[in-house]
Amino acid sequence: MDTMIGIIGGSGLYQIDGLEGASWVQVKTPWGRPSDDVLVGRLHGVAMAFLPRHGRGHVHSPSAVNYRANIDALKRLGCTDLVALSAVGSLREDFVPGDFVVVDQYIDRTFAREKSFFGSGCVAHVGFAHPTCPRLSGHVAAAARAAGAKVHNAATYVAMEGPQFSTLAESRLYRQWEADLIGMTGMPEAKLAREAELCYASLAMVTDFDCWHPSHGAVDVAQVVATMGRNAKVARETVARLPALLGTSRAPCPHGCDRALDHAIMTAPAQRDPELLAKLDAVAGRVL
Ligand SMILES: CSC[C@H]1O[C@H](OP(=O)(O)O)[C@H](O)[C@@H]1O
Numbered sequence: 001m002d003t004m005i006g007i008i009g010g011s012g013l014y015q016i017d018g019l020e021g022a023s024w025v026q027v028k029t030p031w032g033r034p035s036d037d038v039l040v041g042r043l044h045g046v047a048m049a050f051l052p053r054h055g056r057g058h059v060h061s062p063s064a065v066n067y068r069a070n071i072d073a074l075k076r077l078g079c080t081d082l083v084a085l086s087a088v089g090s091l092r093e094d095f096v097p098g099d100f101v102v103v104d105q106y107i108d109r110t111f112a113r114e115k116s117f118f119g120s121g122c123v124a125h126v127g128f129a130h131p132t133c134p135r136l137s138g139h140v141a142a143a144a145r146a147a148g149a150k151v152h153n154a155a156t157y158v159a160m161e162g163p164q165f166s167t168l169a170e171s172r173l174y175r176q177w178e179a180d181l182i183g184m185t186g187m188p189e190a191k192l193a194r195e196a197e198l199c200y201a202s203l204a205m206v207t208d209f210d211c212w213h214p215s216h217g218a219v220d221v222a223q224v225v226a227t228m229g230r231n232a233k234v235a236r237e238t239v240a241r242l243p244a245l246l247g248t249s250r251a252p253c254p255h256g257c258d259r260a261l262d263h264a265i266m267t268a269p270a271q272r273d274p275e276l277l278a279k280l281d282a283v284a285g286r287v288l
Pocket residue numbers: 009010011012053054062085086087088183184185186221224225
């Protein structure tokens with residue numbers, strides 16, 4: 001199968017350079033409008049699609065991002081692997097602003113978002129013990145290191161609803177939970193990528209110490225933007241190194257991300273809702 005890398009750009013990363021034959025395309029989805037058009041092209045011979053999570057100009061708040069439309073659009077375009085880039089606050093002393101972190105676990109504290117493509121009329125339960133793809137995460141870590149980043153290989157990310165930053169009590173609580181990072185967009189993005197059978201890796205860029213650190217002031221947007229400004233070049237260089245690592249053709253995921261729906265759908269075929277099935281054409285067409 002041909003590789004197509006989908007890049008979801010977070011705060012401070014609204015476009016990427018160097019795509020050959022690049023054009024912004026509008027993708028229609030049954031879940032509504034994605035955050036923006038998608039930039040498609042080829043990088044070093046490998047197909048790539050880039051979608052700015054908040055839209056160009058940062059128009060959508062974390063709660064208003066249409067995560068289902070974004071994942072559907074990238075799947076519909078043919079993406080096989082998704083790399084999510086995000087700005088995050090650090091909940092630990094040794095993850096400092098400027099560091100890059102490959103996320104491997106989440107605590108989902110969001111509550112005002114659509115979190116599944118499935119529901120009444122087609123119920124599905126995908127496995128999610130390991131929410132990111134180890135194969136893709138390994139490539140992302142290698143690419144970031146080669147791009148000059150200091151990279152941590154694993155971390156638990158608390159996804160909060162926002163848009164306000166955390167209180168001091170919340171920040172301290174998440175540290176007691178032994179979470180490492182905090183952000184507002186990792187969920188339900190990772191859940192939906194798994195439902196869509198896409199390998200998903202998250203590269204988080206530490207921009208601040210949230211508000212728990214006694215020797216650092218509480219986070220504000222100016223800090224996040226300033227650190228992202230410094231990180232953007234390394235983030236772009238990381239993206240540029242991915243095609244060589246992933247290659248043009250792709251073996252099935254050894255961890256089963258691309259077969260996540262094999263045993264997930266519970267609803268009896270005769271009881272399935274044709275309207276919902278039609279909406280699931282891109283996400284679950286392989287098994288429906
Ligand atoms: C600009 S600070 C808060 C904002 O930044 C992060 O966005 P993203 O994950 O898309 O990089 C965070 O999750 C909030 O949405």
